[in-house]
Amino acid sequence: MMTPQVITPQQMQQILQQQVLSPQQLQVLLQQQQALMLQQQQLQEFYKKQQEQLQLQLLQQQHAGKQPKEQQQVATQQLAFQQQLLQMQQLQQQHLLSLQRQGLLTIQPGQPALPLQPLAQGMIPTELQQLWKEVTSAHSAEESTGSNHSSLDLTTTCVSSSAPSKTSLIMNPHASTNGQLSVHTPKRESLSHEEHPHSHPLYGHGVCKWPGCEAVCEDFQSFLKHLNSEHALDDRSTAQCRVQMQVVQQLELQLAKDKERLQAMMTHLHVKSTEPKAAPQPLNLVSSVTLSKSASEASPQSLPHTPTTPTAPITPVTQGPSVITTTSMHTVGPIRRRYSDKYNVPISSADIAQNQEFYKNAEVRPPFTYASLIRQAILESPEKQLTLNEIYNWFTRMFAYFRRNAATWKNAVRHNLSLHKCFVRVENVKGAVWTVDEVEFQKRRPQKISGNPSLIKNMQSSHAYCTPLNAALQASMAENSIPLYTTASMGNPTLGNLASAIREELNGAMEHTNSNESDSSPGRSPMQAVHPVHVKEEPLDPEEAEGPLSLVTTANHSPDFDHDRDYEDEPVNEDME
DNA sequence: AATGAGATAAACAAAG
DNA sequence: TCTTTGTTTATCTCAT
Numbered sequence: 001m002m003t004p005q006v007i008t009p010q011q012m013q014q015i016l017q018q019q020v021l022s023p024q025q026l027q028v029l030l031q032q033q034q035a036l037m038l039q040q041q042q043l044q045e046f047y048k049k050q051q052e053q054l055q056l057q058l059l060q061q062q063h064a065g066k067q068p069k070e071q072q073q074v075a076t077q078q079l080a081f082q083q084q085l086l087q088m089q090q091l092q093q094q095h096l097l098s099l100q101r102q103g104l105l106t107i108q109p110g111q112p113a114l115p116l117q118p119l120a121q122g123m124i125p126t127e128l129q130q131l132w133k134e135v136t137s138a139h140s141a142e143e144s145t146g147s148n149h150s151s152l153d154l155t156t157t158c159v160s161s162s163a164p165s166k167t168s169l170i171m172n173p174h175a176s177t178n179g180q181l182s183v184h185t186p187k188r189e190s191l192s193h194e195e196h197p198h199s200h201p202l203y204g205h206g207v208c209k210w211p212g213c214e215a216v217c218e219d220f221q222s223f224l225k226h227l228n229s230e231h232a233l234d235d236r237s238t239a240q241c242r243v244q245m246q247v248v249q250q251l252e253l254q255l256a257k258d259k260e261r262l263q264a265m266m267t268h269l270h271v272k273s274t275e276p277k278a279a280p281q282p283l284n285l286v287s288s289v290t291l292s293k294s295a296s297e298a299s300p301q302s303l304p305h306t307p308t309t310p311t312a313p314i315t316p317v318t319q320g321p322s323v324i325t326t327t328s329m330h331t332v333g334p335i336r337r338r339y340s341d342k343y344n345v346p347i348s349s350a351d352i353a354q355n356q357e358f359y360k361n362a363e364v365r366p367p368f369t370y371a372s373l374i375r376q377a378i379l380e381s382p383e384k385q386l387t388l389n390e391i392y393n394w395f396t397r398m399f400a401y402f403r404r405n406a407a408t409w410k411n412a413v414r415h416n417l418s419l420h421k422c423f424v425r426v427e428n429v430k431g432a433v434w435t436v437d438e439v440e441f442q443k444r445r446p447q448k449i450s451g452n453p454s455l456i457k458n459m460q461s462s463h464a465y466c467t468p469l470n471a472a473l474q475a476s477m478a479e480n481s482i483p484l485y486t487t488a489s490m491g492n493p494t495l496g497n498l499a500s501a502i503r504e505e506l507n508g509a510m511e512h513t514n515s516n517e518s519d520s521s522p523g524r525s526p527m528q529a530v531h532p533v534h535v536k537e538e539p540l541d542p543e544e545a546e547g548p549l550s551l552v553t554t555a556n557h558s559p560d561f562d563h564d565r566d567y568e569d570e571p572v573n574e575d576m577e
Numbered sequence: 578a579a580t581g582a583g584a585t586a587a588a589c590a591a592a593g
Numbered sequence: 594t595c596t597t598t599g600t601t602t603a604t605c606t607c608a609t
Binding site for chain 1: 597598599600601
């Protein structure tokens with residue numbers, strides 16, 4: 001599963017635990033990571049621009065009368081780009097979060113350092129730099145204006161500043177044999193403080209920025225003195241450095257991978273976009289999908305105004321996804337139906353969680369079926385039951401896309417509720433609520449996944465649309481063994497909620513073949529006044545008929561309820577458009 | 578080609 | 594009467 005050069009979170013934790021770092025030091029480390037993440041943000045900037053260009057291209061191609069097929073492709077690729085953005089953000093989040101979590105651990109001082117694994121035959125800076133150059137050149141080749149490269153330059157500078165130079169830091173023989181040394185910050189110090197005597201990466205604002213140090217040094221000289229005396233080559237420094245290495249490598253590795261993907265995508269697009277095409281049929285852009293759809297419907301407002309964003313995004317920087325909103329896609333006529341079934345994949349709703357922030361802000365149609373979404377909404381609720389209206393609210397709250405065209409999707413929601421046996425209407429004192437019959441729900445899934453549970457995770461790849469959306473994320477998650485739910489479960493209650501529900505779904509899906517779901521118990525909601533009414537009749541195995549909704553742990557309770565309320569107050573005012 | 582699943586549209590009814 | 598909620602039917606598209 002995981003490639004050798006990847007550090008698993010467990011490893012990371014282990015390492016961290018065995019280092020001589022205090023939580024405070026880890027905090028400092030964290031800050032440094034944020035600096036690194038700046039790089040990524042800059043890369044995002046670049047992505048954004050690329051995105052805009054792509055859309056422009058798409059437009060041009062439309063006007064030129066492209067084949068729908070190709071339009072689809074381009075649109076799909078655009079989405080892939082969006083996903084890249086999202087992915088980067090999530091990686092950042094995850095990294096931060098995991099670091100934070102480590103920081104809370106008690107750490108015994110003075111332990112011998114861990115022998116370092118050959119953890120990174122990842123990218124060395126030269127490679128990164130090279131890659132980046134290639135990427136940027138590809139970019140500028142596509143666009144000769146070059147006026148928008150400011151962010152690129154920044155990033156380039158950033159990257160190149162960590163260019164090869166193995167001056168310092170000979171602390172890790174393993175690493176050195178791998179030629180990894182150059183990756184790490186210390187070498188940068190030696191570079192820069194020769195050239196810029198007073199700008200030292202470890203010195204700023206009169207403070208030593210060595211992880212966990214923060215010693216005050218009035219001037220640079222005293223800082224150097226301090227550096228040499230306090231942070232000499234000893235076990236402690238070594239260990240700290242090692243941690244930093246790991247952290248950096250992890251990030252760089254990821255960055256490199258994303259860059260590779262990006263480059264491949266761009267290369268591909270570049271070829272594609274310059275290829276002269278002919279053929280009418282600009283309409284029926286069907287699967288420029290969400291983009292065109294949302295665009296055509298979207299009011300001029302560029303960004304889905306996330307009203308009262310109830311669940312505070314874990315990422316402070318969530319503009320990534322928003323980039324992909326409407327922009328200039330208005331030429332596309334209203335695509336009435338079928339944005340494409342391709343992405344109506346039975347969700348592994350891990351995707352929902354992972355992409356949650358994305359969909360919350362970007363007016364992109366979620367690649368999940370209504371049924372899956374409804375189920376998600378219900379399972380996420382504290383009582384595992386929702387009124388229709390609450391389901392509506394969940395949709396609008398969680399997906400910018402569903403803040404428009406209410407009539408349509410609400411109808412679809414009702415339709416799905418009625419149609420699918422897995423949704424059970426239960427009447428209580430104050431009206432009816434909907435619950436999920438998990439067994440029924442699971443029953444339908446194998447049809448799609450065709451019996452091979454191990455494929456569940458990959459199932460998206462068989463769907464043209466979903467591939468770009470999810471593959472990148474999943475691949476990257478898998479590659480880096482990033483715990484699927486880290487982000488979600490730590491981010492906020494709602495996410496945690498979602499995550500656990502999801503975990504169960506996945507488990508359920510995995511174990512589906514054993515069909516031993518009716519195991520866990522009492523499920524039925526605390527609301528005792530409820531009794532099934534109108535349950536859709538259907539010959540059911542008695543065993544199946546019982547024990548739905550049992551799965552969700554109690555730990556995932558959250559004030560999600562209130563969010564519902566919040567949103568209810570927000571009139572969904574896009575009904576008519 | 579048949580079939581199933583999902584999306585969308587719409588007709589209709591009951592309840593509030 | 595109007596709106597919401599629910600059910601049902603029809604049609605389309607896509608995947609298998």
